Amino acid sequence: MPTSANPGSLKERYEAVLDQVSSAALACGRQPDSIQVIVVSKNHPAQLVLDLIDLGARNFGENRDQEAAPKAAEVASASSESINWHFVGQLQSNKVKSVLHYASAIHSIDRPSLLSAIAKEIAQQEAPRPIDGFIQLNLTDDPNRGGIEPKNLIEFAEQLLETKAVNLLGVMGVAALDRAPEVDFETIARASESLQALDPAAKFISAGMSQDFVQAIPFGATHLRIGTAITGNRAY
Numbered sequence: 001m002p003t004s005a006n007p008g009s010l011k012e013r014y015e016a017v018l019d020q021v022s023s024a025a026l027a028c029g030r031q032p033d034s035i036q037v038i039v040v041s042k043n044h045p046a047q048l049v050l051d052l053i054d055l056g057a058r059n060f061g062e063n064r065d066q067e068a069a070p071k072a073a074e075v076a077s078a079s080s081e082s083i084n085w086h087f088v089g090q091l092q093s094n095k096v097k098s099v100l101h102y103a104s105a106i107h108s109i110d111r112p113s114l115l116s117a118i119a120k121e122i123a124q125q126e127a128p129r130p131i132d133g134f135i136q137l138n139l140t141d142d143p144n145r146g147g148i149e150p151k152n153l154i155e156f157a158e159q160l161l162e163t164k165a166v167n168l169l170g171v172m173g174v175a176a177l178d179r180a181p182e183v184d185f186e187t188i189a190r191a192s193e194s195l196q197a198l199d200p201a202a203k204f205i206s207a208g209m210s211q212d213f214v215q216a217i218p219f220g221a222t223h224l225r226i227g228t229a230i231t232g233n234r235a236y
């Protein structure tokens with residue numbers, strides 16, 4: 001499915017997405033305010049983030065530290081609003097230190113070596129404070145794709161909880177493009193249930209992007225990561 005931008009101005013696109021989220025939530029008996037829209041601003045300049053702050057957005061997602069670190073600094077110097085940066089992309093261990101400077105949550109904790117790197121950095125902080133995090137699931141048959149196999153989720157979650165470096169919010173997933181997204185949202189929802197049996201606080205689900213966020217909502221998604229439907233096509 002090609003990613004295509006909604007027409008209209010930024011304000012119209014942002015408000016249209018919020019309306020769609022509210023309607024989809026109400027249609028399945030959920031409270032709209034139990035769902036957070038994270039605007040994925042990757043490949044767009046800091047000015048777009050500032051414009052969205054003016055429209056009321058407070059949660060932004062980025063997938064590359066090289067781009068996100070300077071953007072977060074630029075936004076912080078231009079706006080006094082307190083906003084949250086969510087790191088949603090594959091994260092190299094040597095970028096963890098930088099990401100911890102601006103991100104309030106990491107959605108892509110996907111392997112033991114990354115977990116160790118996070119724990120090591122946090123332990124070195126003057127006042128160690130756990131970072132909010134999601135465990136990313138690999139929903140494909142390709143072991144080279146990022147993410148923990150659903151069958152290994154509990155073992156990895158136990159390891160994560162042991163470190164005390166991450167405040168585990170829940171599971172994250174990216175639906176495969178080659179099948180109905182509901183198939184993967186169902187897998188994520190089941191994984192979430194098994195995780196909550198281990199850690200009742202880890203009840204959140206980061207799932208749903210521009211093409212499938214409406215479908216993710218009945219499956220319990222609480223953190224939608226939405227880029228192009230709001231921002232328009234990526235500029236670079």
Ligand SMILES: *Cc1c(COP(=O)(O)O)cnc(C)c1O
Pocket residue numbers: 003040042063088089174209210211225226227228229
């Ligand atoms: C880019 C990205 C998104 C947003 O994608 P859109 O299709 O533009 O909504 C969400 N999640 C992750 C992990 C991404 O890299």
